[in-house]
Amino acid sequence: xxxxxxxxxxxxxxxxxxxxxxxxxxxxxxxxxxxxxxxxxxxxxxxxxxxxxxxxxxxxxxxxxxxxxxxxxxxxxxxxxxxxxxxxxxxxxxxxxxxxxxxxxxxxxxxxxxxxxxxxxxxxxxxxxxxxxxxxxxxxxxxxxxxxxxxxxxxxxxxxxxxxxxxxxxxxxxxxxxxxxxxxxxxxxxxxxxxxxxxxxxxxxxxxxxxxxxxxxxxxxxxxxxxxxxxxxxxxxxxxxxxxxxxxxxxxxxxxxxxxxxxxxxxxxxxxxxxxxxxxxxxxxxxxxxxxxxxxxxxxxxxxxxxxxxxxxxxxxxxxxxxxxxxxxxxxxxxxxxxxxxxxxxxxxxxxxxxxxx
Amino acid sequence: xxxxxxxxxxxxxxxxxxxxxxxxxxxxxxxxxxxxxxxxxxxxxxxxxxxxxxxxxxxxxxxxxxxxxxxxxxxxxxxxxxxxxxxxxxxxxxxxxxxxxxxxxxxxxxxxxxxxxxxxxxxxxxxxxxxxxxxxxxxxxxxxxxxxxxxxxxxxxxxxxxxxxxxxxxxxxxxxxxxxxxxxxxxxxxxxxxxxxxxxxxxxxxxxxxxxxxxxxxxxxxxxxxxxxxxxxxxxxxxxxxx
Numbered sequence: 001x002x003x004x005x006x007x008x009x010x011x012x013x014x015x016x017x018x019x020x021x022x023x024x025x026x027x028x029x030x031x032x033x034x035x036x037x038x039x040x041x042x043x044x045x046x047x048x049x050x051x052x053x054x055x056x057x058x059x060x061x062x063x064x065x066x067x068x069x070x071x072x073x074x075x076x077x078x079x080x081x082x083x084x085x086x087x088x089x090x091x092x093x094x095x096x097x098x099x100x101x102x103x104x105x106x107x108x109x110x111x112x113x114x115x116x117x118x119x120x121x122x123x124x125x126x127x128x129x130x131x132x133x134x135x136x137x138x139x140x141x142x143x144x145x146x147x148x149x150x151x152x153x154x155x156x157x158x159x160x161x162x163x164x165x166x167x168x169x170x171x172x173x174x175x176x177x178x179x180x181x182x183x184x185x186x187x188x189x190x191x192x193x194x195x196x197x198x199x200x201x202x203x204x205x206x207x208x209x210x211x212x213x214x215x216x217x218x219x220x221x222x223x224x225x226x227x228x229x230x231x232x233x234x235x236x237x238x239x240x241x242x243x244x245x246x247x248x249x250x251x252x253x254x255x256x257x258x259x260x261x262x263x264x265x266x267x268x269x270x271x272x273x274x275x276x277x278x279x280x281x282x283x284x285x286x287x288x289x290x291x292x293x294x295x296x297x298x299x300x301x302x303x304x305x306x307x308x309x310x311x312x313x314x315x316x317x318x319x320x321x322x323x324x325x326x327x328x329x330x331x332x333x334x335x336x337x338x339x340x341x342x343x344x345x346x347x348x349x350x351x352x353x354x355x356x357x358x
Numbered sequence: 359x360x361x362x363x364x365x366x367x368x369x370x371x372x373x374x375x376x377x378x379x380x381x382x383x384x385x386x387x388x389x390x391x392x393x394x395x396x397x398x399x400x401x402x403x404x405x406x407x408x409x410x411x412x413x414x415x416x417x418x419x420x421x422x423x424x425x426x427x428x429x430x431x432x433x434x435x436x437x438x439x440x441x442x443x444x445x446x447x448x449x450x451x452x453x454x455x456x457x458x459x460x461x462x463x464x465x466x467x468x469x470x471x472x473x474x475x476x477x478x479x480x481x482x483x484x485x486x487x488x489x490x491x492x493x494x495x496x497x498x499x500x501x502x503x504x505x506x507x508x509x510x511x512x513x514x515x516x517x518x519x520x521x522x523x524x525x526x527x528x529x530x531x532x533x534x535x536x537x538x539x540x541x542x543x544x545x546x547x548x549x550x551x552x553x554x555x556x557x558x559x560x561x562x563x564x565x566x567x568x569x570x571x572x573x574x575x576x577x578x579x580x581x582x583x584x585x586x587x588x589x590x591x592x593x594x595x596x597x598x599x600x601x
Contacts, residue, residue: 071573153583176415180368180438183457187374240369242393276367279394279418304417306498306509316511324530324583332531337500337507 026063029130033059036126044119050102055123057097059130062089077138086131157325174268184238199237206230213260221288221295222254228267228286235271242281243271249288256295256351259326265315266299266345274303274343282342294330295351302342306335323349360471361389361407365398365424366436367416371457375411375436382461383468395419399427409452409471411436425451432474434467495548499527501534508534512551516565516584518543520558530583553597555579555590569598 037051046054066085070077077085091106098104105123109116181203188196209227213219225247232245263286270284282302289296316333323331327349336344362379366372376388389405392398395418402410402424409432412421425433435454452474453467499510510529519526520540527534544554554560567582569590577590590598 176438179457183438184368184370186458187370191374191377238368238370240393242367276415277417279396281417317513320514329531334531335509335511337509343509 022067025134026060029059029063030056032126032130036123040119040122043122046103046119053100053102054094054097054105058090058093058123061093061096062086065089065092079135082131082135086127090127160321161325163321176272177268180238181234195237199234202230202233202237206234210264216260218257218259220254221249221256221258224258224260224263225249225254225288228264231264231267231271232284235275239275239281242278243275243284244282245284245286247286249286250290253288253290253295258295258349259322262319262322262347262349263297263299265319266297266347269315270299270301270303270343270345274301274305276303278303290351291348293351295349297347297349299345299347300338300342302338305337305341305343319347323347360386360409361405362386363390363392363398363401363405363407363410363431364388365392365395365401365410365416365421366413367393368413369393371413375459378459378461378464379411379468382465395421395424398424402427402429402431407431409434411455413437432471434471495551496543496546499534499536499538501527501536503534510534512547513562513564515562516581517562517586517588518560528584528586553594555588555594555597557591559588561588 033055034052037048037055040046040051041048062085065088066077066082069081069085073081094104094106105116105119109120181199185196185199188199206227209223209230213223213227229247232247236243236245267284267286275282275284285300287298319333323333331349334346336346338344360383364372364375366375372391372393376391379386379388389407390401392401395416397418398412398416399419406429410428411434412424414421414435414437421435432452435451436457436459437454438457453470455463455467497512499512499515501508501510510527514529516528516530518540519528524535525538525540525543527536540558540560544560547560551563552560553563561579565581565584567580569577569579571577577595579588579590581588
């Protein structure tokens with residue numbers, strides 16, 4: 001909120017951000033107007049003083065009008081605005097100049113079009129040139145600002161990516177999961193040493209794969225599937241009859257590239273927030289398929305569903321941040337209500353060709 | 359004879375605890391093993407055991423909620439790892455155990471149970487303090503898309519916009535419609551996270567990029583990662599000045 005406070009400050013006559021360029025703009029206008037009037041004096045008619053007054057009056061009136069238009073458009077000057085400012089500025093500027101005793105060139109041009117043709121042509125050519133110059137200037141400024149914004153967005157995305165990676169690394173070796181699993185193994189050692197040993201192997205493989213995947217920027221969908229199968233096997237051992245699960249993955253998708261920490265947190269959520277709080281337990285179903293150019297991964301559970309008792313936690317926000325930083329708008333996560341209860345989480349990412357994710 | 363109820367949603371742990379209790383306590387009878395909170399309460403009321411070992415995280419009702427129905431039954435909490443709540447009930451429960459429970463620690467707990475004459479911890483008061491701590495703000499918004507119901511996490515919502523009888527919910531990936539009015543929403547949303555900025559607009563403060571005022575005194579909020587600019591009416595501007 002601090003940043004908001006700082007942006008509410010007393011309003012200067014012109015927004016501070018575009019005051020810097022204004023003096024230079026006025027100087028350029030005056031310089032061009034002076035040159036234009038000198039040329040008119042030499043080539044056509046009128047005294048230098050009169051021509052100076054007329055052309056500067058027109059130029060500065062046009063600038064004033066376009067500044068007023070910009071005030072209403074937060075610093076931007078739409079093309080129609082600049083056309084309107086230039087045309088009306090011409091008429092008004094000429095009229096203002098005539099107040100000082102100089103001839104009103106617009107009125108003259110209307111009355112004696114033949115005489116004024118040369119003068120008007122010079123003015124129009126110069127006017128068009130200066131107008132095009134400023135249009136180009138404001139356009140290139142817009143491009144530069146856009147570039148700046150883009151750079152800032154990229155930096156923010158990188159930061160979010162690092163933060164989410166760290167947070168997810170911690171979440172992965174989540175204490176509740178780890179201690180519960182160890183407690184279960186401990187409880188089995190005396191009576192069912194074989195089962196204990198099997199769960200210990202699963203835990204070992206899970207931790208190993210999980211750490212390796214977290215360090216890598218990418219990996220294959222097959223590795224991710226291995227990880228979630230181990231996770232589900234451990235959970236099923238812990239929860240007994242309360243958890244059933246299926247993971248179906250088409251063989252040809254196993255080798256496709258898939259970044260870590262997108263699918264696995266969804267499966268963890270389904271276990272922790274879907275099945276664990278459900279008295280009757282439920283089923284978790286993980287499906288993957290290729291739809292056109294994208295990969296659709298669905299985690300469906302028949303657990304308690306989403307309610308205000310189960311706040312979304314940091315997990316979903318992290319997945320979203322990761323999706324944005326990896327795929328921009330092409331990566332989406334949507335949650336749906338399962339019928340009669342539970343959650344369907346749908347993850348859509350572009351089917352990666354090698355080298356896309358760096 | 360001491361009668362014991364064990365409640366744990368992980369069957370292996372419940373079975374192991376039962377086995378080891380029998381080993382370290384000569385005159386004990388495990389009268390019931392419940393795998394959820396509701397079952398545990400039913401068993402407690404039906405059997406009135408002398409002690410109950412309750413897991414804290416359980417489906418149905420939590421161990422803390424089950425304890426409120428304990429009557430004269432002495433309570434031992436069993437938890438997977440030290441959670442924040444542990445400190446709160448440490449003073450009032452007979453004992454609490456952290457899984458995995460070592461034989462020595464279990465023997466110590468049994469000794470405590472044998473010596474203690476029903477200490478009734480004031481669990482109801484304890485529950486109340488725990489509940490007070492839990493904020494009950496809206497976390498999810500359900501919106502219909504044809505036959506399916508899309509669920510939006512409140513944190514992913516950029517802003518709400520009133521539209522006739524409906525409210526539009528704008529997220530990064532689109533606009534959704536819900537039937538809840540803006541006024542009702544405002545009461546249920548976390549005021550730390552959401553603020554009304556206009557008669558018809560509630561904005562997620564975390565999605566705000568900046569607030570700008572133009573020369574005519576109109577204020578506009580720009581969002582991060584979204585093109586929409588939201589006008590702020592004068593009446594709601596004070597909120598931003600105070601911060």
